[in-house]
Amino acid sequence: SKIPGFRALDTETVKDYLAERPDLGGHVGPSDSKDAWTVREVGDGNINFVYIVEGPSGALVLKQGLPYIRIAHDWPLTQERARFEAEALREEARHCPEHVPELYHYDGALCLLVMQYLPPPHLVLRPALTAGRSFPKLPCHIAHFMATTLFNTSLLALDSKAWRELVGRFENVDICRLTEQVIFTDPYYSAPVNRHTSPQLDDLAHAFQHDVEAKAAITALKAKFLQQRQALLHGDLHTGSLMVTEDTTYVIDAEFAFAGPIAFDVGKMVANLLIAFFAGAGLQTPEAPRTRQRQWLLQATVEMWASFVAEFKELWTASVKGGKPGDLCPSALFGEEAPAGPASLQAVQEDFFQGLLPDVLGFAGAVIIRRILGIAHVVDYENIQDADSRAAAERQSLQFARRLLVETSSFGGSVEAVVKAAAACD
Amino acid sequence: SKIPGFRALDTETVKDYLAERPDLGGHVGPSDSKDAWTVREVGDGNINFVYIVEGPSGALVLKQGLPYIRIAHDWPLTQERARFEAEALREEARHCPEHVPELYHYDGALCLLVMQYLPPPHLVLRPALTAGRSFPKLPCHIAHFMATTLFNTSLLALDSKAWRELVGRFENVDICRLTEQVIFTDPYYSAPVNRHTSPQLDDLAHAFQHDVEAKAAITALKAKFLQQRQALLHGDLHTGSLMVTEDTTYVIDAEFAFAGPIAFDVGKMVANLLIAFFAGAGLQTPEAPRTRQRQWLLQATVEMWASFVAEFKELWTASVKGGKPGDLCPSALFGEEAPAGPASLQAVQEDFFQGLLPDVLGFAGAVIIRRILGIAHVVDYENIQDADSRAAAERQSLQFARRLLVETSSFGGSVEAVVKAAAACD
Ligand SMILES: Nc1ncnc2c1ncn2[C@@H]1O[C@H](COP(=O)(O)OP(=O)(O)O)[C@@H](O)[C@H]1O
Ligand SMILES: Nc1ncnc2c1ncn2[C@@H]1O[C@H](COP(=O)(O)OP(=O)(O)O)[C@@H](O)[C@H]1O
Ligand SMILES: [Mg+2]
Ligand SMILES: [Mg+2]
Ligand SMILES: [Mg+2]
Ligand SMILES: [Mg+2]
Ligand SMILES: [Mg+2]
Structure with missing residues (x-):
């Protein structure tokens, strides 16, 4: 189920990905502030990688799914799940925006979503x-x-x-x-x-x-x-x-x-x-x-x-x-x-x-x-x-x-x- | 829902359609016996046209669906139904061939099926x-x-x-x-x-x-x-x-x-x-x-x-x-x-x-x-x-x-x- 063009991001390449997309990176800061951005991987679930990116203008969350389960690399899992998550977030937001994080971006090839950061005290x-x-x-x-x-x-x-x-x-x-x-x-x-x-x-x-x-x-x-x-x-x-x-x-x-x-x-x-x-x-x-x-x-x-x-x-x-x-x-x-x-x-x-x-x-x-x-x-x-x-x-x-x-x-x-x-x- | 290339057959063109396809026409007779074939339209249902074609070698049934209901031309009906009928006949025949007419041919563009004739006393x-x-x-x-x-x-x-x-x-x-x-x-x-x-x-x-x-x-x-x-x-x-x-x-x-x-x-x-x-x-x-x-x-x-x-x-x-x-x-x-x-x-x-x-x-x-x-x-x-x-x-x-x-x-x-x-x- 590996998708052509897929690559796993890390705390460095996450920044590059966002800086290349000013409409997204803008949530964090201008791209020339990139070196001042901080990235933390916080995924505590069993399955995906979740990065919190913070910068001078704000913060966002980037979630990426690999072609296997995070806690069991020998358990393959379809990367289509990112598409389902993106489509479901959109559908939920249509009916109940007050309880759903805003989806900023979905990238099918990289199986990732960029969305609203829910800051502390969340x-x-x-x-x-x-x-x-x-x-x-x-x-x-x-x-x-x-x-x-x-x-x-x-x-x-x-x-x-x-x-x-x-x-x-x-x-x-x-x-x-x-x-x-x-x-x-x-x-x-x-x-x-x-x-x-x-x-x-x-x-x-x-x-x-x-x-x-x-x-x-x-x-x-x-x-x-x-x-x-x-x-x-x-x-x-x-x-x-x-x-x-x-x-x-x-x-x-x-x-x-x-x-x-x-x-x-x-x-x-x-x-x-x-x-x-x-x-x-x-x-x-x-x-x-x-x-x-x-x-x-x-x-x-x-x-x-x-x-x-x-x-x-x-x-x-x-x-x-x-x-x-x-x-x-x-x-x-x-x-x-x-x-x-x-x-x-x-x-x-x-x-x-x-x-x-x-x-x-x-x-x-x-x-x-x-x-x-x-x-x-x-x-x-x-x-x-x-x-x-x-x-x-x-x-x-x-x-x-x-x-x-x-x-x-x-x-x-x-x-x-x-x-x-x-x-x-x- | 009209399908490109679609045309409604009649008792004459049904013969031509079959004669051009010897694997099908063969159920009825060699194509040069075409003039001796008989075609009857027997559709008694509400929806489609059913032709019985008989010739020197045997007989078959050709069923065609028009883009509307037979008894109500102002009631449009998807011609996809021919595809569903063909696929369902195949699936049924896989499990219960003894109670299903054999499907000889399905033509998506003309929305028609050719199948086994169930002769009298049926x-x-x-x-x-x-x-x-x-x-x-x-x-x-x-x-x-x-x-x-x-x-x-x-x-x-x-x-x-x-x-x-x-x-x-x-x-x-x-x-x-x-x-x-x-x-x-x-x-x-x-x-x-x-x-x-x-x-x-x-x-x-x-x-x-x-x-x-x-x-x-x-x-x-x-x-x-x-x-x-x-x-x-x-x-x-x-x-x-x-x-x-x-x-x-x-x-x-x-x-x-x-x-x-x-x-x-x-x-x-x-x-x-x-x-x-x-x-x-x-x-x-x-x-x-x-x-x-x-x-x-x-x-x-x-x-x-x-x-x-x-x-x-x-x-x-x-x-x-x-x-x-x-x-x-x-x-x-x-x-x-x-x-x-x-x-x-x-x-x-x-x-x-x-x-x-x-x-x-x-x-x-x-x-x-x-x-x-x-x-x-x-x-x-x-x-x-x-x-x-x-x-x-x-x-x-x-x-x-x-x-x-x-x-x-x-x-x-x-x-x-x-x-x-x-x-x-x-
Ligand atoms: N929008 C967000 N804002 C802040 N933290 C988040 C957000 N989305 C996810 N997280 C953090 O990342 C963790 C894993 O996210 P989750 O979507 O549940 O991934 P998984 O599919 O791997 O379970 C969450 O438990 C939470 O701590
Ligand atoms: N395989 C067949 N052999 C003999 N007669 C058939 C066959 N299929 C259909 N017919 C005749 O054509 C009629 C209409 O066929 P049917 O498939 O029920 O069409 P509709 O979808 O229009 O109801 C049937 O009632 C029957 O009289
Ligand atoms: Mg989770
Ligand atoms: Mg999950
Ligand atoms: Mg019927
Ligand atoms: Mg019917
Ligand atoms: Mg049979």
Whole structure:
């Protein structure tokens, strides 16, 4: 998948690249100030290289993807992902510019993006949560991002021709295959790349491999992940893809974007808030309890879901009332003037959200499980130094995740019930 | 959508076209026998022109699509449909050659296909059913066609890369938009193209337009039609797309092929058998009762579903046992050597068919409704000369179809229960 003309940049050649493009370099400084620019490589993800370039006029970020995974040079990965990231950033910015870094430039041959720098005090959310922080505006911001991007790229907003065109532009095949493997397959058998806290969790890892119900449930979710094209998803919407301050929230790292089930984006977010909650039990100490933060994490989960539903529904109702809905709920059947139009619309909406929540919870369960039994672990648990304490938090998480995955209906279709049950694990 | 180099053939130029291509004309006779060839245009469909060409050595069929619908010159239709038909015939023949006419030739510029002629006593099934005939092998043949084509183009047989490639090749956008309109939208509002037996059915046509539950149900099915990519469907699998004898069954007219929900193909077949059953009540006379045929139609519905499930499951189990399943049920999780592999596979299969049947019945209901309230009617009902008798059969059908669409669960997940309820309508 190596692209002709490709070359990997480094902290020196990044400067040259930008200085040769005054429209870009201008964000940093005039090209004759180049020697005064500083470049730092800050990529903390598993996959790409991210350079922060600062100069007299300002700063920007340059992200480049190599033809393999950063942490595993023997794991090739399509460089098309840079194109998907650029196209997804553009599409997201169309619907929710307030939570997306501005894209300045995309270079297909070099597989790189140049974008707005999110300066301190912006932090990546995951380590900030692991450090015990809370961000009161987060649930509302994420809900807004999800509602606007998911609604506006669905058949509720688009006619079927435009929607099919959009779906076709995001055939992110190799990246999706990665997800199919690491979330929906590996954790349920003894995949060589798996790891877990051992020997403490050996019993549970073994149990999942023998778990008929879990395997049936994960297969139904895998089918939805592959087959259900509802909207353009971010595709990797977890706390490591968010940069936040007290007042702002940005969604970065859109390279996993594809057309899939809405519940997958929402479920990943729910999973990652719950992961922070469960990990908190192992991260807190008698001197530094996390009672407040952990309460906030559960409350944030409820608030995020409620705001998402409210806002998505509002957009939906407004589009029908405004006379410009997508093809799924045409005005002729659901408009104010249509016979029983508003009542029919309400019925469709109730069915929609009632059907969505079980999938959200199922995907959430799957995501928690894969972070503990699969290849890619998270700092939330990894920062619990004592292996026994870590295993205890992980065990609790796994048992809870299995309920989400397999006994979804036991929560009676309520996120409140889910967080109550999570709180009761302590 | 007019294609450069396109020209419409007629009964004369069809001969020239074939005579210039000896590999094709050879099916009919040597080119110097051309003057002795006969050409008949037999297209009875709504859309295309079909020529039967016969000569000293044999016969063939040439099907050409114009850039508009045959019965409505002001309704443009993409000529790409010929390509979809050719590609679908090839794909179907790969999995089920015994029920597909052989494709001899496809010409993209002229939007035409040349294929195997199905000679007398082959009949189009729909008018044969309307004439009171039965075809004992039909249910089994159709079940075989559906099981083999649907299984082998699904993620149960293919890896996700090959499957996505297949799905991408069948982006039959304009044809799907037609279906979205005529099945999933028009019948539920006063669309100008709608018609029904009037005034007898005015009350029911009005009731469907005000029917909150029916509109909610049809929207959920429309979402599946558009969003759920499970397998390559025939897309227009009704009794007018089948040519049969006592012993043979051929599936023709694959121009609606697209990647969609498996239940749509199966549901269309179920609907059309039930349509023949309900219409039979109006077609029979005291002198020529249809008791036997109508019993057979219900029994055929049950048999078709049962054989379909049995064969689809057999292919599925065999692919896992054989070590070459698609990506949805990998051997590592479901193989004979995997922990709880066979039990897990059985659980997935049970979930699959239990989830499939309600969609089959829902689509079946939708298809019956559209044939009575929408634009395109069928000879089954149209042949009932007396308007009151026709309306009576249509009323019964509509009421039953609404149960299929809205009260799907009242049948307790059993096709036997469905046909019992249909029999009880008499
Ligand atoms: N726009 C930005 N502003 C500031 N820092 C950024 C920006 N984009 C990325 N980063 C930093 O780079 C890291 C990796 O970026 P990310 O897009 O997540 O790459 P990867 O695809 O490798 O995971 C982020 O976690 C963050 O620390
Ligand atoms: N292979 C064939 N052999 C014999 N008759 C055929 C064949 N294909 C089509 N026909 C005849 O032509 C009619 C129209 O063909 P069809 O493919 O259904 O066209 P349309 O797309 O216009 O509905 C069929 O109903 C049948 O009578
Ligand atoms: Mg990242
Ligand atoms: Mg990334
Ligand atoms: Mg036809
Ligand atoms: Mg054949
Ligand atoms: Mg046709």
